[in-house]
Amino acid sequence: MSINVKDLSFCYNRGTSLQRDALVNVSFSIDKGEFVLIGGEVGCGKTTLLRHMNGLLRPHSGSVTVDGLDAGNKKIRSKVGLLLQHPQKQLFAKTVYEDIAFAPSNIGFKDNELKDHVRYAMDLTGIDGSISSVSPFSLSGGEMRLVALAGVMAMKPEYLLLDEPTSGLDPENRSMMLKTLKELQASGVTIIIVSHQISEMISFAEKIMMLNSGSIDFIGTPKEYIFSTSSSLQLPDITSLMKDLKTAGMDVSEDVFSVDDALLQIKKALLNVDGKRNE
Amino acid sequence: MIQLNNVSYCYNENDYALDSVSLEIKKGEFIGIAGRNGSGKSTLIRLINGLLLPLQGNVNVMGMDTMDNDSIIGIRKIAGMVFQDPQSQFIGMTVGEDVAFGPENLGLSHEDICGRVDTSLKAVGMYIYKDHTPRALSGGQKQKVALASILAMEPELILFDEATSMLDPVASEEVLKLIKQLHNKGVTIVYVTHRLEELIFADRLIIMDKGRIIHDDNPRKLLNEENILDSGIYLPPIIELSRRLCSEQVIEPIRLPISREELMEALCQLM
Ligand SMILES: Nc1ncnc2c1ncn2[C@@H]1O[C@H](COP(=O)(O)OP(=O)(O)OP(=O)(O)O)[C@@H](O)[C@H]1O
Ligand SMILES: Nc1ncnc2c1ncn2[C@@H]1O[C@H](COP(=O)(O)OP(=O)(O)O)[C@@H](O)[C@H]1O
Ligand SMILES: [Mg+2]
Ligand SMILES: [Mg+2]
Numbered sequence: 001m002s003i004n005v006k007d008l009s010f011c012y013n014r015g016t017s018l019q020r021d022a023l024v025n026v027s028f029s030i031d032k033g034e035f036v037l038i039g040g041e042v043g044c045g046k047t048t049l050l051r052h053m054n055g056l057l058r059p060h061s062g063s064v065t066v067d068g069l070d071a072g073n074k075k076i077r078s079k080v081g082l083l084l085q086h087p088q089k090q091l092f093a094k095t096v097y098e099d100i101a102f103a104p105s106n107i108g109f110k111d112n113e114l115k116d117h118v119r120y121a122m123d124l125t126g127i128d129g130s131i132s133s134v135s136p137f138s139l140s141g142g143e144m145r146l147v148a149l150a151g152v153m154a155m156k157p158e159y160l161l162l163d164e165p166t167s168g169l170d171p172e173n174r175s176m177m178l179k180t181l182k183e184l185q186a187s188g189v190t191i192i193i194v195s196h197q198i199s200e201m202i203s204f205a206e207k208i209m210m211l212n213s214g215s216i217d218f219i220g221t222p223k224e225y226i227f228s229t230s231s232s233l234q235l236p237d238i239t240s241l242m243k244d245l246k247t248a249g250m251d252v253s254e255d256v257f258s259v260d261d262a263l264l265q266i267k268k269a270l271l272n273v274d275g276k277r278n279e
Numbered sequence: 280m281i282q283l284n285n286v287s288y289c290y291n292e293n294d295y296a297l298d299s300v301s302l303e304i305k306k307g308e309f310i311g312i313a314g315r316n317g318s319g320k321s322t323l324i325r326l327i328n329g330l331l332l333p334l335q336g337n338v339n340v341m342g343m344d345t346m347d348n349d350s351i352i353g354i355r356k357i358a359g360m361v362f363q364d365p366q367s368q369f370i371g372m373t374v375g376e377d378v379a380f381g382p383e384n385l386g387l388s389h390e391d392i393c394g395r396v397d398t399s400l401k402a403v404g405m406y407i408y409k410d411h412t413p414r415a416l417s418g419g420q421k422q423k424v425a426l427a428s429i430l431a432m433e434p435e436l437i438l439f440d441e442a443t444s445m446l447d448p449v450a451s452e453e454v455l456k457l458i459k460q461l462h463n464k465g466v467t468i469v470y471v472t473h474r475l476e477e478l479i480f481a482d483r484l485i486i487m488d489k490g491r492i493i494h495d496d497n498p499r500k501l502l503n504e505e506n507i508l509d510s511g512i513y514l515p516p517i518i519e520l521s522r523r524l525c526s527e528q529v530i531e532p533i534r535l536p537i538s539r540e541e542l543m544e545a546l547c548q549l550m
Binding site for chain 1: 473539
């Protein structure tokens, strides 16, 4: 059970003077249940890639399959949910409840079954029943984002694609969003996130993929990412600091993402130095 | 340059998005603003360039009151604004036309306009997209074009409302460098962001909460304050590490290191 992308190429405005390759020979696979981060500079093809994984765009060459089905298959839309880069655009109904219920009722769920889908989505995203009858547009940015996410989750997708789910959110809302995504993964949903904030999410990820001008630049585990010698990869500030300290001769390791670990390592290293000095 | 006196604003009755805010910004200052979602940052910015008018109090930009109908045009000429959502900002059919729109309104010559369009598109790395339609750009590319449109007007004051939220780290660093250059040339900058890393060199850091300014101080001083986290901001990891190294007496808490370079320097002295 997995998403398989093979030799995928795509360009916008094909055959016109504005033709531009957005994806070039991209191949990778994502296993069911994984937590995957996709990064890369502005315009490198991340959103274009996500839109291929739920069949919104069709490859010009190559293939995309989800659990063996071609991504163009209608069944894919309920199997693979997509949260857009501007989730406000995903909200339109008069109330939060109607918004969340839209997709499942659209494909024919009614009464208890529909309620069950909505309840599932609200529970997963931690949306309080007390706001189900208010307008989604009266909510804060963070809540709106969660409602849009609930609308996607109401289809009970097995794969969840998220395009910059934390941009524009304040720190409290960001950690609420990340916590929710971690819980979704624990309930069996495969999480695929496009983000510029790799360092913020690196400790959650199992696989990291970096795109560069439509091609894969790096794919591997967070550890491999940090030890990669490719200079184009953006490291978390803490990791860069540890690397610099190590280069300067301090006895610390470089695969550190958290402040706690960095503090421990630095204290230990400095004590060692002091110890030697005392000898 | 900018003066707000007891300014209040509500979108809905009795629900204050901005609650008696007074603020003075001097010419050439770089002001950073942070705070929770819904704390009033965008509302404050919109009041400064006259997109919103105060319900109470008054807003004055270079001697012009925003309530004065005639001043709005004058204010728009000297104050550029880059919005949170660049979508709402596009008017032209092509990226080039879009960037030209501002300078055209300033009544510049054709050559001057073309020159400014090319220079500012090159400055943000979007020159190759000059003939594309702005609607077909990626999220981050739209933000870059919105920025170029403002640069082309060469304003004396620029208001940035989360203008780099969709840029990758390298691009946002480049944009920030560009903004610092403008600042060095004397342009007044008001810069809203959730990423405090971007504000450590600001002249003043303002934290908003519930429609009020709850902190307004030098960033190094503010980021060292005990209860700063109560205001809903987060500390960049490097600064959190610095604070803990200071509080555990590993490094001397005389001057809190607030960048990676500063912390590196402080630690190397101990080796
Ligand atoms: N609808 C479209 N029509 C034409 N070109 C497009 C369209 N959407 C995107 N492009 C182009 O395709 C390339 C990849 O865009 P894409 O949106 O996938 O980038 P991205 O990696 O998501 O960038 P960002 O980080 O800015 O969101 C860019 O050069 C962009 O200008
Ligand atoms: N167009 C609007 N209509 C109604 N309420 C709004 C509008 N814009 C903002 N608000 C409300 O005003 C308050 C301040 O919002 P805003 O200035 O956008 O905050 P920030 O930019 O700090 O996130 C919030 O309570 C928000 O919900
Ligand atoms: Mg994108
Ligand atoms: Mg805002």
